[in-house]
Amino acid sequence: MTEATFPQCRIDSERLMNPETTEKLLNRIVSVPGVRRMVLNGQRLPMTVPYGPARGLDNPHPMRKTIHVGDQEIPLQVHVGTVLLEIENRDVVPALKAAIEPVFTDFSFRIKEGKFMKTEPSLVDYCKYGPNADKEMLGLADPSSKSRPIILQGIK
Amino acid sequence: MAYKPQYNAGTSTVAANRRKQMDPAHKLAKLRDVTDKDIVLIMGHRAPGSAYKSAHPPLSEQQEPACPVRKLVTPTDGAKAGDRVRYIQFADSMYNAPCQPYLRSYLEAYRFRGIDPGTLSGRQIIECRERDLEKYAKDLVQSELFDPALTGVRGATVHGHSLRLDENGMMFDMLQRCVFDKKAGIVKYVKNQIGEPLDSEVKVGKPMDNKWLKANTTIYHSLVGSAYRDDAEAIEYIQRIHGLRVKYGFMPKE
Numbered sequence: 118m119t120e121a122t123f124p125q126c127r128i129d130s131e132r133l134m135n136p137e138t139t140e141k142l143l144n145r146i147v148s149v150p151g152v153r154r155m156v157l158n159g160q161r162l163p164m165t166v167p168y169g170p171a172r173g174l175d176n177p178h179p180m181r182k183t184i185h186v187g188d189q190e191i192p193l194q195v196h197v198g199t200v201l202l203e204i205e206n207r208d209v210v211p212a213l214k215a216a217i218e219p220v221f222t223d224f225s226f227r228i229k230e231g232k233f234m235k236t237e238p239s240l241v242d243y244c245k246y247g248p249n250a251d252k253e254m255l256g257l258a259d260p261s262s263k264s265r266p267i268i269l270q271g272i273k
Numbered sequence: 274m275a276y277k278p279q280y281n282a283g284t285s286t287v288a289a290n291r292r293k294q295m296d297p298a299h300k301l302a303k304l305r306d307v308t309d310k311d312i313v314l315i316m317g318h319r320a321p322g323s324a325y326k327s328a329h330p331p332l333s334e335q336q337e338p339a340c341p342v343r344k345l346v347t348p349t350d351g352a353k354a355g356d357r358v359r360y361i362q363f364a365d366s367m368y369n370a371p372c373q374p375y376l377r378s379y380l381e382a383y384r385f386r387g388i389d390p391g392t393l394s395g396r397q398i399i400e401c402r403e404r405d406l407e408k409y410a411k412d413l414v415q416s417e418l419f420d421p422a423l424t425g426v427r428g429a430t431v432h433g434h435s436l437r438l439d440e441n442g443m444m445f446d447m448l449q450r451c452v453f454d455k456k457a458g459i460v461k462y463v464k465n466q467i468g469e470p471l472d473s474e475v476k477v478g479k480p481m482d483n484k485w486l487k488a489n490t491t492i493y494h495s496l497v498g499s500a501y502r503d504d505a506e507a508i509e510y511i512q513r514i515h516g517l518r519v520k521y522g523f524m525p526k527e
Contacts, residue, residue, distance in 0.1 A: 133439045160436065160445055169429025171448075171468040178449045180439070196445060198437055223440070 123153055124207050127233050128200040128217065131224040133159060133180075138220065139197045140184035145216045146202070147187045147269055151209035154266075155202050156234060156257055159195035187269040194264070201233045280379075283507035285499050290491045291376055294418065297383045301416035305478035312411050314475050315426050317465030318359045318403065325403050327355040349387040351402020358389075361410045362398040362466065363424055364431040366444040369490040369498050370423035371481070374434075376491050377418070385409050395434025396427065414477065417489060421460035422480035425450065428466035442480060451477065 134142065139157070146152055162181040166174045183192045204210070207230065214228050234256030235242070242250050245260035257266050280295040281288055293299050310321040319325070329335070332353050337343060365373050372380075374397035378390040381399055388409070389400040399409065413419060414426070422443045425433060433445040441453040443460070448468040451460050462475040481489075493501035501507065 131437065133437050133445060135440045138440060160432070160447065162447060166430070166448060166468045169467055171429070174469060176448055176468070178447075179452060180449070196439065 122236065123203050123205065124210075124230060125201065125203050125233050126210055126213070126228055126230045128202070128213075128226060128228050130198065130221065130226045133196045133198045136180060136182040136184050136193055139193065140186060142200070142217055142220045143184070143186040143191075145220055146200070146213065149209060149212050149216050151205040151212070153203045153205060154234070154253070154257060155200060157193070157195060157197045158199040158201060159197040161195050162193070189267050189269050191267055203234060282510035283504045285493075285504040285507065286488060287491055287493050287499055288504060288507055290371075290489055294372065294376060294380045294491060295383055301412070301418060303415050304417055304419075304481075305415055305421075307411060307414050307475075307477060309407065309411065311475045311477075312407055312414065314471055314473070315414075315462050315465055316359070316361055316407075316410060317428075317467060317469060325351075325354065325356050328357040329355040331355050349402060349405045351405040352387060354402075354404065356402040356404055358400050359403045359406050360398050360400045360428070361406060361413070361426060362396055362428050362431065363413070364396045364427045364433055364444070365425075365492075366423040366433065366438065367435050367492060367494060368423060368438055368444075369483075369486040369492065369494065370444075371420050371486065371489050371491065372418040372424065373492045380418075381409070396431040419477075420481050420486065421451065421477045422453065423486070426462070426466045428468075430468065453480070 128142075143155075146155065162178045163176055164181075166172055166176050180196045181193055183190050185191075202213070204213070210228065210230060217226070217228075220226075236252070236255060238246065238250045238255055241260045242255060246254070254266065258264060278296075281291040283289075283291070294301070313319060313321045332348055332355065363372075363374070363377065365377075374392050374395065377397040377399075378392045381388055381390050385399075385401075385405075387401050387405055391398040391400070399406070401409065418424075422438075422441075425431070425444055425446055427433075427446070427448075427450065430447050432447060436445040438444060441455070443451070443453050448464060450464040450466065450468060451462045453460055459479050460477050462471065462477060464470050487498055490498055493499060493504070495501070
């Protein structure tokens with residue numbers, strides 16, 4: 118059987134997005150049929166101060182919230198600035214663009230087609246997952262990360 | 274003819290602002306009021322009202338060696354009292370922040386005494402005796418060199434200089450030392466510069482508007498400000514310096 122390669126696209130916003138805007142955007146994205154996988158990229162917002170003299174102290178941050186997307190709760194770990202998407206086919210892109218346009222009223226955004234997520238295992242993936250890596254997981258997270266993907270069900 | 278320093282090359286407003294900030298004859302405009310206590314709280318080196326810790330006895334109580342340089346140079350207040358050396362560090366956004374790290378070191382060297390500035394791409398640290406530092410830090414925060422949204426007082430975890438701003442127009446800060454109060458329209462520090470929570474908030478005022486920032490910034494930015502390539506004089510100057518440095522690498526013989 119021929120292995121399918123799915124097209125990818127990236128949504129960049131002019132500003133880093135507040136959790137409320139991220140929630141709105143993601144709900145718009147999941148309403149479009151044909152999105153297979155999604156990665157939220159941005160600056161990390163750790164729970165505790167990771168280094169410096171205040172290392173280990175709590176790090177309350179107004180941009181780190183739990184948002185509700187589809188039927189799932191997503192605890193944000195980053196200040197979202199970019200969303201990477203793997204889609205079923207290229208026809209999804211115009212539909213995506215039309216769906217998310219109303220979210221960006223105060224600042225602009227750009228949607229770009231290209232290759233942004235890993236589709237083949239790298240050496241680090243091989244060390245972590247072994248020879249039979251689950252291709253669904255590749256490119257979603259750093260191999261050293263312990264976090265698991267969040268599966269949004271019942272949106273098709 | 275008397276020597277007249279030329280602080281910076283260029284015909285753009287950015288270059289003019291750089292010259293203005295570097296020139297010690299230009300008095301920096303005061304844009305906000307911050308109390309001594311606020312500055313002490315933001316820096317977090319000592320509790321407000323507590324005594325200055327010292328690194329050595331006051332100079333008046335010390336036996337100083339006979340030294341012509343010591344006779345020439347008047348010690349600063351902090352040095353006289355034997356204060357320890359402390360720091361303040363600023364991170365400046367590329368999105369039209371009014372001052373920039375490299376420039377900070379220049380202008381502080383022209384304007385302040387007894388300082389040790391350290392410059393990095395996105396942040397700049399200034400070290401000096403504690404009571405001098407508090408005086409200088411107050412000047413830096415109150416004046417036109419500071420914008421509450423685009424300049425951050427950050428001792429550690431400074432990342433933010435080159436990142437997109439957030440929706441409120443604030444520079445990214447992983448520790449979110451200052452927050453934008455939407456209702457009041459002002460920026461408040463809720464943590465000190467290393468990220469320890471403060472007992473009381475420190476208000477540093479309203480962020481400046483885009484028009485002011487564009488007119489007073491000291492960084493070239495082709496998307497949100499004026500492009501470096503549009504400043505022919507600055508380009509000519511930098512190309513001359515570059516050319517001379519490259520030629521010097523080959524050790525030209527006159």
